[in-house]
Amino acid sequence: MKINNRLKTIGDLVPLSSYPLDIGCDHALLSIYLVKEKGIKKAVASDNKSGPLKKAKENVNFYKVKDKVELIEAEGLNSYKEGIDTITISGMGGLNINRILENNKSYLKNINTIILSPNNYSIAVKRKLIKLGYYISDEKLVKENNIIYQILVFMKGRKYYSYKKLYLGPVLMTKEDELTKEYYKKELETKRSLLEALPKSFYSKIRLTKKEIKYLEDVLKK
Numbered sequence: 001m002k003i004n005n006r007l008k009t010i011g012d013l014v015p016l017s018s019y020p021l022d023i024g025c026d027h028a029l030l031s032i033y034l035v036k037e038k039g040i041k042k043a044v045a046s047d048n049k050s051g052p053l054k055k056a057k058e059n060v061n062f063y064k065v066k067d068k069v070e071l072i073e074a075e076g077l078n079s080y081k082e083g084i085d086t087i088t089i090s091g092m093g094g095l096n097i098n099r100i101l102e103n104n105k106s107y108l109k110n111i112n113t114i115i116l117s118p119n120n121y122s123i124a125v126k127r128k129l130i131k132l133g134y135y136i137s138d139e140k141l142v143k144e145n146n147i148i149y150q151i152l153v154f155m156k157g158r159k160y161y162s163y164k165k166l167y168l169g170p171v172l173m174t175k176e177d178e179l180t181k182e183y184y185k186k187e188l189e190t191k192r193s194l195l196e197a198l199p200k201s202f203y204s205k206i207r208l209t210k211k212e213i214k215y216l217e218d219v220l221k222k
């Protein structure tokens with residue numbers, strides 16, 4: 001089936017024996033990929049708007065997976081069903097993702113794996129998930145249409161992270177491939193421009209930005 005690299009990468013990170021819920025599914029292609037190509041027995045795809053779900057229904061019918069992909073119109077985690085143990089959320093702002101998880105955190109007691117691809121605020125997302133009792137088990141980057149997307153995998157458990165590890169990514173900072181370097185270089189450019197633009201009175205932001213620039217320069221020296 002046709003699926004973009006970003007969604008395929010997320011799908012390939014979903015445990016094969018899981019019962020996954022994709023929140024903000026839009027077209028539902030991720031859940032369809034999981035049951036059609038990865039052998040996952042059943043999946044739930046949900047969205048809080050009827051337009052995307054109409055498209056999702058068409059896709060589920062087109063790929064003949066009506067019996068395996070359940071579509072639910074619901075706000076955030078209200079689509080949770082007994083037995084679900086994995087959640088995916090991608091293509092949304094980080095603060096929206098945090099709100100979704102925080103609003104119904106009681107459901108998280110049964111969730112072992114959470115795979116997130118926030119469009120922004122990734123540090124806030126990492127902090128929230130750590131607070132909710134998860135650690136970062138994997139981090140991937142995918143480049144599409146000249147945009148580098150981050151994919152974060154969280155598993156139940158506790159780990160301590162220094163700000164440096166949280167910022168650079170505890171898994172990502174151990175990688176030395178070209179895309180990771182490109183990602184850090186872009187981040188370095190952004191931070192250098194930010195530092196130039198910051199008003200002199202923003203002492204703590206200036207201190208933090210300088211620290212982040214140093215982390216990026218060091219990791220790029222490897």
Ligand SMILES: C[S@@+](CC[C@H](N)C(=O)[O-])C[C@H]1O[C@@H](n2cnc3c(N)ncnc32)[C@H](O)[C@@H]1O
Pocket residue numbers: 007023024025026027046047048049052074075076077089090091092096100
């Ligand atoms: C940009 S699309 C991303 C679709 C897909 N997950 C992807 O990564 O390609 C975001 C989808 O999330 C849905 N959405 C946004 N906030 C939501 C919420 N609080 N609960 C459920 N769905 C939400 C939107 O309706 C939209 O269909």
